[in-house]
Amino acid sequence: MRAVILTIASTFCLLGCTTPEQKAMQQQAEMDRTMAEYGPACTQLGHAPNSDPWRNCVLQLSAQNGGARGGVSTSIFGSFGSWGRGSGVGIGIGVGR
Template sequence: MSNLIKAVMAALLLAGCTTPEQKAASMQAEMEQMMQVYGPACAKLGYAANSDPWRTCVLQLSTKENMERYGYGYPGYYAAYGHRYWGLGGRWGSGW
């Protein structure tokens, strides 16, 4: 039974490995998708297509949507420190 578990663990670890070429291809595909989704909006904002400001606009719109989607854009989020709520202290206690 333990040999089976070891074999499964080894297979899972090896399945998670990717080559630099695979990572580059994945990032290229992700960027192409962002350009298709956000490119028209940036063009409507007045940026010339495939220019550096246009690419910056695409990245900013994508980042903004990701922040909103994953919950990092709401006002109550304060990274690792927490916030003082009614003066009772942050995440680390009332002395901080």
């Protein structure tokens, strides 16, 4: 019985692992999505596609939009520093406003 439980637990642990190649593929897919979403706006702003200023524009627009949606807070103080909103109580990772 112990062997069966150990085998099942090991299987679940291995399913949760990702290789560096898989992480790189996920990051590349995310960057491709970001460039497809914000690239046209940066081109309309006058930046040549796939130039350094265009890439900076894409990253800035992505960061601005991500900040407006709310980010992930890794603060151990919860929402304490959010200008009076929230109780400030809580430990762990939470979604910011």
